[in-house]
Amino acid sequence: MAELKTYVLGRKTIEDLEALDQSDIKDDLQEIPSELMTINMGPSHPAMHGTVRIVLTVDGERIVASDVQPGFLHRCFEKESEYATYTQIFPYTDRLNYVSPMINNVGYALAVEKLLDMDRDIPERAKYIRVIVSEISRITDHLTCIGASAMELGAFTVFFYYIKAREWLFDLLEELSGARLTYSYVRVGGVVNDLTDDFEAKLNQHLSGLETILGEVETLLNNNKIFRDRMEGVGPFSREKALAWGLTGPVARACGLDYDVRKDYPYLVYDRFDFDVPVGTTGDCFDRFLVRVEEMRQSIRILRQAFEQIPDGPVMIDDPRVALPDKQAAYNTIEAMIRHFKHIMDGIRVPPGEAYTFVEGGNGELGFFIVADGTGQPYKCYCRSPSFITLQTVPELIKGHLIADVVPIFGMINMIGGECDK
Amino acid sequence: MAQKVLDALNKKFGDAIVETTSEHGDEVAYVDRAHLLEVATWLRDDPAMAFDSPVFCSCIDKLGEEPRFEVCYQLRSHSHRHRLRLKIRLDEDDVKSPSLAGIWPGFGWLERECYDMYGIQFEGHDDLRRIYMYDEFVGYPLRKDYPKDKRQPLIRRDDLPKTLA
Numbered sequence: 299m300a301e302l303k304t305y306v307l308g309r310k311t312i313e314d315l316e317a318l319d320q321s322d323i324k325d326d327l328q329e330i331p332s333e334l335m336t337i338n339m340g341p342s343h344p345a346m347h348g349t350v351r352i353v354l355t356v357d358g359e360r361i362v363a364s365d366v367q368p369g370f371l372h373r374c375f376e377k378e379s380e381y382a383t384y385t386q387i388f389p390y391t392d393r394l395n396y397v398s399p400m401i402n403n404v405g406y407a408l409a410v411e412k413l414l415d416m417d418r419d420i421p422e423r424a425k426y427i428r429v430i431v432s433e434i435s436r437i438t439d440h441l442t443c444i445g446a447s448a449m450e451l452g453a454f455t456v457f458f459y460y461i462k463a464r465e466w467l468f469d470l471l472e473e474l475s476g477a478r479l480t481y482s483y484v485r486v487g488g489v490v491n492d493l494t495d496d497f498e499a500k501l502n503q504h505l506s507g508l509e510t511i512l513g514e515v516e517t518l519l520n521n522n523k524i525f526r527d528r529m530e531g532v533g534p535f536s537r538e539k540a541l542a543w544g545l546t547g548p549v550a551r552a553c554g555l556d557y558d559v560r561k562d563y564p565y566l567v568y569d570r571f572d573f574d575v576p577v578g579t580t581g582d583c584f585d586r587f588l589v590r591v592e593e594m595r596q597s598i599r600i601l602r603q604a605f606e607q608i609p610d611g612p613v614m615i616d617d618p619r620v621a622l623p624d625k626q627a628a629y630n631t632i633e634a635m636i637r638h639f640k641h642i643m644d645g646i647r648v649p650p651g652e653a654y655t656f657v658e659g660g661n662g663e664l665g666f667f668i669v670a671d672g673t674g675q676p677y678k679c680y681c682r683s684p685s686f687i688t689l690q691t692v693p694e695l696i697k698g699h700l701i702a703d704v705v706p707i708f709g710m711i712n713m714i715g716g717e718c719d720k
Numbered sequence: 721m722a723q724k725v726l727d728a729l730n731k732k733f734g735d736a737i738v739e740t741t742s743e744h745g746d747e748v749a750y751v752d753r754a755h756l757l758e759v760a761t762w763l764r765d766d767p768a769m770a771f772d773s774p775v776f777c778s779c780i781d782k783l784g785e786e787p788r789f790e791v792c793y794q795l796r797s798h799s800h801r802h803r804l805r806l807k808i809r810l811d812e813d814d815v816k817s818p819s820l821a822g823i824w825p826g827f828g829w830l831e832r833e834c835y836d837m838y839g840i841q842f843e844g845h846d847d848l849r850r851i852y853m854y855d856e857f858v859g860y861p862l863r864k865d866y867p868k869d870k871r872q873p874l875i876r877r878d879d880l881p882k883t884l885a
Contacts, residue, residue, distance in 0.1 A: 369852035376837070377861060381868055412744050541798055544774040544826030557798060652780075653744040654794060654805070667792070669780055682776040682794075690829040719852060 334362060337701070341370045345450050345705040348715020350689070352704065359700045364693045368686070371719035379679035383645025384410050384486060387679065392480040394681060395717040397442045398435035398660040400471070402717075403484035404428045408565060409655035409666035410486045413648050420615055424488035425566045426608040431483065432566075432657070433597040433604070434471060434501075437508070438464050439660030439712070440548075440590040447587075447709030448519060451528050456515050463511045466504040470497065486646055487621055488614035498605050505598050512594060519587075529584035533695040533707040536581065543691050547662025547684050549711055552589045553581030559658035571603045586710040620646050645674025654682075661685050661712055685711075685718035722747040722802035725769060733759055738809075748805045756808055757818045763795065763804070764823055771795040771804065777820070777830035779838040783864035788812040791840055793820060793827070810840065819845035837862035 340351040349370035355363040375394065379387050391402040407428075411417045445460030468478050473494050475483035483490055519525050535545075540553040550557060558575040560568040576592035578585030614621050622641055627634035648670040656665035662684030669678040688711045695707050726740040729749055736755035741748045751759050763771040775794035782788055789810040796803050808817055819842035821828040831842045832851040839860035842848055850857065854874055859866055 367851075369854075372852040374861070377868055415744075541772045542774075542825055544824065555798070562801060651743055652746075654746055654776075656775075663775070665776065665794075667776065667778060667794070678778075678780055680776070680778045686829065686833075687826060690826065 339701075339704065341367075345708065347446060347709065348713060348718065350713065350715065350718070352692070352708075354696075354701065354704075356701060359702075361696050361699055361701065361704070364696055366689060366692050368689060368715075368718050371715040373716075373720070375681060375720040376679060379676055381675065383674045384648060384676065385642075385645060387676070388482045388484065389480060391681075392482055393716050394683065394720065395439070395660060395664070395685070395714045396479055397714060398439035399479060399481050400431040400435040400483065401439075401657060401659045401664060403481065404432050404566075405655065405657040405659065405664045406666050407484045407486050408657060409653060409668050410646070410648060412653045412655050413651055413668060413670050414486070414620065414646075416487065416615065416617060416620070419617070421488060421612045422567075422609050423492075423611045424613045424615075426604050427489050427493060427613060428484060429566050429568065429571075430493075430501075430601060430604050430608075431471065431474070431481075431489075433600050434467050436597050436658075436660055437594050438467050440594050441467075443660075443709070443712040444515075444587060444590055447706060448515075448525070450705050450709055451525055453519060453522070453525060456518055459511050459515055463504070463508045466507065470500055470504065473497070473500075485614065485620075487617060488612070492613050501601065501605075505601060508594070509598065512591060516591070526584065528703075528706050529587060529710075530582060531580075532583045532699065532703050533710070534580050534582040535691065535695060539691075539694070540581065543694075544687050545662065545691065547659065547688070548589045548593060549581075549586055549688050550662065551576065552578035552585035554579055559656055559663055563656070565655075565657055567604075567607075568600075570607060571600045573600050573603075583706045583710045647672065647674055648676070652678075656682065659684055661688060661714065661717070681717075681720055683717040683720060685713045686720075689713045689718055722804055725802055725804050728768065729759070729763075732762065746805055747803070748807055750807045750809065753808045753810070753817060756806070756820070757823070760793075760806065760820050760823050763806075768800075769797065770799050771797045773798055774820075774824040774826040774830070775803070777827050777834055779834050779840055779862075781838060781862065781864045786811070789815060789838065789840065791817055791834065795824075815839060816841045816843055818843050819848075821845050836860070839863065 335356050337354045337356055339354055340346040341349045351367040353365040354361055375390055378390060387406060388403055391406045392399040394402045408417065411420065441460040441464040445457045449457035471481060472478045474497065475481040535553045537554040540550045540555045546557060554577055556575060556577050561575055573596045576589045578589050618637065623634035623637050628638040650670055650672045652669040654665055654667045656663045663682065664684055665682035667680040668676050671677040696704050723742065726747055726749055729737050730740060733755060736752045736759060738750040738752055763769045773796045775796050777793050780790040782790065787809040791808050791810060793806040795806065810817060817840055819831055821831055822844060829851060831845055832848060834840050835842060835848050836850040836852055837860060856874060857872055
């Protein structure tokens with residue numbers, strides 16, 4: 299009997315219990331004093347996108363402290379890159395953020411081009427194509443994030459609608475690059491091949507379909523009581539904290555931090571487009587959701603403008619340092635064949651130096667810090683992955699919330715395991 | 721772009737700034753380790769600098785050179801739109817460096833990553849644990865003298881060939 303009471307009343311000792319009479323015990327039960335409990339969430343958990351472990355310390359249902367442990371998907375991106383030629387790294391970058399690999403490709407290519415001092419000489423058409431594929435990838439990234447999060451909150455229809463739209467775009471990129479997810483489409487100096495003939499027509503069709511779906515999902519979610527109850531006021535973050543923690547991307551913009559690399563440090567041809575950067579106010583999960591939806595609409599705007607402006611011309615720079623020789627020449631002349639051989643075996647020779655280049659990824663500032671030593675392989679290739687930096691704030695975000703709130707908070711920061719763990 | 725930041729640093733701290741360079745549009749300031757905290761605090765608090773956001777922290781292992789390690793801190797100012805890379809040089813046998821996580825909390829995990837991969841000991845960091853590798857891991861995998869194909873399985877298997885075990 300005493301044991302049972304000790305259990306119910308937490309830290310009360312038997313002496314305490316004996317001193318209490320029956321009515322006191324009844325009053326005491328109203329508060330249910332409880333001991334802190336440690337609960338393990340993940341690494342394999344249905345609501346953990348990717349593989350990450352959260353050790354929660356809870357007081358009843360409320361989270362007091364937490365320890366987030368990434369690293370289960372660590373594939374040694376940096377170490378492998380130090381042993382690969384500059385071109386061989388493109389497939390590795392595909393596997394960082396695997397729902398928007400094109401942006402990784404573009405970001406990495408820009409970093410190498412900066413070291414080669416050829417960022418101004420990239421053909422105009424290649425720049426536009428890079429913008430187009432980046433914006434399509436941004437849309438697929440946000441579709442996955444919102445679709446999966448909504449599904450976890452019970453809105454399964456949204457998931458199907460969004461994944462349908464995502465598959466249209468994946469199919470289109472597959473036609474372009476030959477792969478559904480791991481594109482490796484961008485090269486140092488341009489892109490592999492030109493857009494397919496019916497790319498624009500198909501994309502236009504998909505974009506109008508996507509707009510319909512965005513409208514439909516808006517009616518499903520924006521005034522949905524269950525969705526709003528789970529999202530509104532959950533995991534708020536202030537603008538000052540977002541700055542000090544180094545947050546970028548949709549999560550930072552939801553906090554009211556008006557930082558978008560495309561606007562603040564325009565790269566490629568982003569300064570030629572008219573688009574808005576949505577900014578939230580409270581930084582809670584609902585703001586993050588609204589910011590992401592609006593960003594998709596802005597990406598559609600950019601895509602339409604890009605197709606109005608895109609010029610004809612080559613898609614690869616005419617520079618023997620980085621471009622492969624023409625296939626016909628490589629087969630028929632010894633010079634071109636040797637050049638092809640050296641290019642593939644030794645890699646692009648990048649002059650010694652170091653540079654940090656950053657682009658607006660799906661989740662924020664995606665940067666590559668490359669140190670070159672004059673050989674065909676980078677001396678160091680560091681990736682500033684936005685997911686990693688956002689994941690760092692999860693203990694702050696979930697503190698004081700219920701265990702159930704971990705799911706929307708974790709979903710809306712959109713942690714991508716491959717990018718976070720590198 | 722941020723040349724005036726470098727000039728201001730040189731003027732304010734003099735000898736504590738070992739060297740300043742500018743490469744591919746990135747401004748770099750090499751800081752003496754003893755003055756790093758002081759310089760970083762000033763960079764954050766001075767209204768003309770206002771480096772309010774951390775970008776990344778990493779390390780370059782220049783094996784064979786003296787000093788061997790270069791720890792890099794990339795900073796960003798949201799209000800002034802300028803960026804700066806702070807660097808400190810560390811000898812191989814003294815890899816201690818003051819932690820900047822107290823100034824910019826965002827450096828907390830980034831310094832843990834740097835410790836995990838390069839073994840840099842950040843002094844004053846309140847939670848310096850490995851982050852990608854497991855606790856039992858021996859060595860620092862991104863150091864240049866760590867062989868790429870070396871394996872350290874968490875669970876030892878004596879029945880496997882030596883190359884895999």
